[in-house]
Amino acid sequence: MNFGDILTITLTLFAVIDILGSIPIIIGLRSKMGHIQSEKATLVSGLIMILFLFVGEQLLNLIGIDIASFALAGAFVIFLLALEMILNIELFKSDEGDSSGSIVPIAFPYCRVWNINNINFIKINL
Numbered sequence: 001m002n003f004g005d006i007l008t009i010t011l012t013l014f015a016v017i018d019i020l021g022s023i024p025i026i027i028g029l030r031s032k033m034g035h036i037q038s039e040k041a042t043l044v045s046g047l048i049m050i051l052f053l054f055v056g057e058q059l060l061n062l063i064g065i066d067i068a069s070f071a072l073a074g075a076f077v078i079f080l081l082a083l084e085m086i087l088n089i090e091l092f093k094s095d096e097g098d099s100s101g102s103i104v105p106i107a108f109p110y111c112r113v114w115n116i117n118n119i120n121f122i123k124i125n126l
Contacts, residue, residue: 028085 030036052059060070084091 025081025085 026036057067060067080091083089
């Protein structure tokens with residue numbers, strides 16, 4: 001793998017993760033929960049993406065889910081999160097004082113379905 005491949009992969013993931021598009025989501029979560037543990041969320045999301053890089057397709061095959069079904073389920077979850085933001089309602093109830101507040105709403109959206117699919121696509125093309 002040369003520098004050009006690394007640069008291409010980095011720019012692809014940067015564009016797909018959509019850091020600027022996630023700012024309103026993070027601001028909304030911060031107003032709901034207070035403090036966000038960004039280091040913990042970054043570590044967990046990085047570990048999830050690395051895990052799916054190596055065993056993602058095998059894991060989905062093991063539980064009998066194809067990539068298209070996984071993408072559809074992820075799109076449905078993202079749609080529900082968008083409804084929460086647009087309609088200002090709470091579909092996903094959260095416990096007050098829950099310590100996983102940074103992991104689930106912050107780390108998992110950064111490992112969106114299309115990020116995991118892009119990681120598998122990049123792995124196939126290299």
